[in-house]
Amino acid sequence: MPCPALPDGFDATDPDVLQSGVPHPEFAELRRTAPVWWCPQERGTTGFDDDGYWAVTRHEDVKYVSTHPELFSSTPNTAVVRFNEHIGRDQIEVQKLIMLNMDPPEHTRVRQIVQRGFTPRAIRGLETTLRERAARIVDEAGKRPGSDFDFVTDIAVELPLQAIAELIGVPQEDRSRIFDWSNKMVAYDDPEYAITEEVGAEAAMELIGYSMNMAAARKECPAKDIVSQLVAAEDEGNLSTDEFGFFVLLLAVAGNETTRNAISHGMYAFLTHPEQWELYKRERPATTAEEIVRWATPVTAFQRTATQDTEIGGVTIRQGDRVGMFYSSANNDPEVFEHPERFDITRDPNPHIGFGGGGPHFCLGKSLAVKEIDLIFNALADTLPDLRLVSDPRRLRSAWINGIKELRVAPA
Numbered sequence: 001m002p003c004p005a006l007p008d009g010f011d012a013t014d015p016d017v018l019q020s021g022v023p024h025p026e027f028a029e030l031r032r033t034a035p036v037w038w039c040p041q042e043r044g045t046t047g048f049d050d051d052g053y054w055a056v057t058r059h060e061d062v063k064y065v066s067t068h069p070e071l072f073s074s075t076p077n078t079a080v081v082r083f084n085e086h087i088g089r090d091q092i093e094v095q096k097l098i099m100l101n102m103d104p105p106e107h108t109r110v111r112q113i114v115q116r117g118f119t120p121r122a123i124r125g126l127e128t129t130l131r132e133r134a135a136r137i138v139d140e141a142g143k144r145p146g147s148d149f150d151f152v153t154d155i156a157v158e159l160p161l162q163a164i165a166e167l168i169g170v171p172q173e174d175r176s177r178i179f180d181w182s183n184k185m186v187a188y189d190d191p192e193y194a195i196t197e198e199v200g201a202e203a204a205m206e207l208i209g210y211s212m213n214m215a216a217a218r219k220e221c222p223a224k225d226i227v228s229q230l231v232a233a234e235d236e237g238n239l240s241t242d243e244f245g246f247f248v249l250l251l252a253v254a255g256n257e258t259t260r261n262a263i264s265h266g267m268y269a270f271l272t273h274p275e276q277w278e279l280y281k282r283e284r285p286a287t288t289a290e291e292i293v294r295w296a297t298p299v300t301a302f303q304r305t306a307t308q309d310t311e312i313g314g315v316t317i318r319q320g321d322r323v324g325m326f327y328s329s330a331n332n333d334p335e336v337f338e339h340p341e342r343f344d345i346t347r348d349p350n351p352h353i354g355f356g357g358g359g360p361h362f363c364l365g366k367s368l369a370v371k372e373i374d375l376i377f378n379a380l381a382d383t384l385p386d387l388r389l390v391s392d393p394r395r396l397r398s399a400w401i402n403g404i405k406e407l408r409v410a411p412a
Contacts, residue, residue, distance in 0.1 A: 004033040011039050012055060012326060013046070013082040015190075018300060019397040024341075027329035030057045036315040039324070047083030047092060053303065053322035054312070057329035059336040059353065061313050065304055065325050066357030072304035072323055074361065075103050081303040081324045082399035091201060097246045100254070100361065107360055113239055114247055115364055117167060117226035123367045126166055127375075133162050134375040138383045148390045148410035155380075156263040156407075159372050160256045167368070168248065169214070169225035181207040182252040190397035190405075204249055211248035215241045251365075257401060258298040259369045262354075263376055264393070264404040265296030269343045270377075271389040271409070276345050281381045288345040289373040294352035295343050300328040300402050302356075327353050328402065386412035 006026055010017075017023055030037050040052040056062055065072045078092060078101040095101050099110050116122075141154040161175040170178065184203035215231040219241070222228040230239045230247075239247065269292065270277040280288060306321045317323065331352045332340040355363035363369070380387070387409045396403030 004029045004037065006030075011041065012329075013039075013301065013324065013399045015082075015397045015399050018399065018402065019190075019395050021395070022297075022300065022328045022402060024328075024332060027057050027326065027332065030055065031329060031333060035061060036313045036317075045085045047085070047087040047089075048077055048322065049089070050320075050322065053081070053324050054315070054317060055324050055326060056312060057326050057333075058313070059330040059333040059351075062325045062327065062330040062353060063357040064312065065323055066353075066361065067359040069103055069304075069360055071307055071310050073103050073307050074101050074107075074304060076305040076320075077303065077322055079302040079304070079361070080400065081301045081322075084399075097242070098250050099247060100250055104360055110239070110243060110247070111360070111364065113230060116229055118364050118368060120367065122167075122226070123371060126163065126368070127371060129166060130159065130163055130372065131375050131379075133166075134159055134372075134379040135383065137162075138376070138379040142384050142411060148408050151267055151387075151407040151409045152260070152264050152404055153406075155376065156260045156267070156404075159263070159376050160259040163259075163368060163372055164251055164255050167226055168251070169218075169223060169227045174210075177210070178207070178252050178256065182256050185249075186253060186257055186398065186401055186403075207249050207252060208245035212241045212245040214248075215239075215244040254363070255365050255368070257403070259372050261298040261401065261403050262293050262296045262369070262373060264407055265298070265402070266292035266373065266377065267380075267387075267409070268389075268393055268404065268407055269295055271387065273343045276343055280345055280377065281385055284378060284381070285345050287348050287350065288377065289370040290350045290352065291343065291345045291347045292373055292377075293354035293369070294331045294337075294347070294350060296402060297328045297331050297352075297354050298402050299354075299400060301326045301400050302361075325357065327357070330357070384411060388412050 006029060010026055012023055035058040037055045038052060039055045043049060043051055056065060075096055078095045099107060102110060137155055137158045141149055144154065157179060161179055162172065164170065164178065165172050165175045181203040185200050214227055218228045218231055231241065231244050270280065301324050303322050303324045306317045306319050306323060308319045310317050331354060334340055336351060355366045390408040390410050393404045394406040396405050
């Protein structure tokens, strides 16, 4: 087996690694020498009762795993590539009720129902409202007292939260509760938040309970919103109250955390590549949002579990082995992207897999996320065109989210 030149004990799912930054040099070494590489882990330290996982780092191989759910399942160990030593197997089992961790045909059934809320018509129906909200968010941030502000909490957080609230009928005054719950669910690896697995699990249950109550109310008294469409007639192929609760939990993370971090990374990229910001302000390329997602890759990795003995890139994978798909590496594969190290908002074509590698789990909310990114940067270019960076971003300590906790900026 090839022996890549990596730091001793290197593991791209180690939260300390990602807090320092995406390990691009190590990913490049793996793509070159061992694109399907066994990463050993001490049994019982990651939530899984095994000795490690296969790290898949090439674009081609990540797409292969993504598009063969019959060989690589999302269910046995969920799609989350690493938990921590405190989580119990019972807590992992509960997560199988989330669509992200389902396989066909159950995944197909649930996805066909929930995608009603993400049709092109539904997204177009939100556009005018979201454009007004984006303009208001940026305008209010620019008027805050003081010389600088936190771009993450004052701008990047708000539009994804408001979009989710608008989409599923959550009262806007409750959006801060959604933000708090979703933060607690994913920030258990970051000591700054002092959040334990128990607190994260409690936040998840509070969000699910809130959503189930909303579903029950809509069944009793339907409204003109997506909740009513999804739950009002359960016996006619709609979601059960429980299923709706877990769908909102997924939406809170997938539609909030990821888009927020894409926007935050996008702003930091523009501030550190001023020529790209000048180009954007002049021309507003339609390719911008896709390059921001490639550059940011907010979810660095998900995993699958082999359902049978198989191969990836000529490497034998045994039934039951976990396989980590590293999107951050695949989105910087020079076999696919010319000069992937460059932030280029005119990049076209741009076959990135920041929304997943295809297959049944391709991101349901891609169109909405791209629209949100476009709207917020158009508003920034119109209202705060001369922002400057005050300090380097503070990064989230996480095993699989490329997150920015704070990005302080100021009008020039």
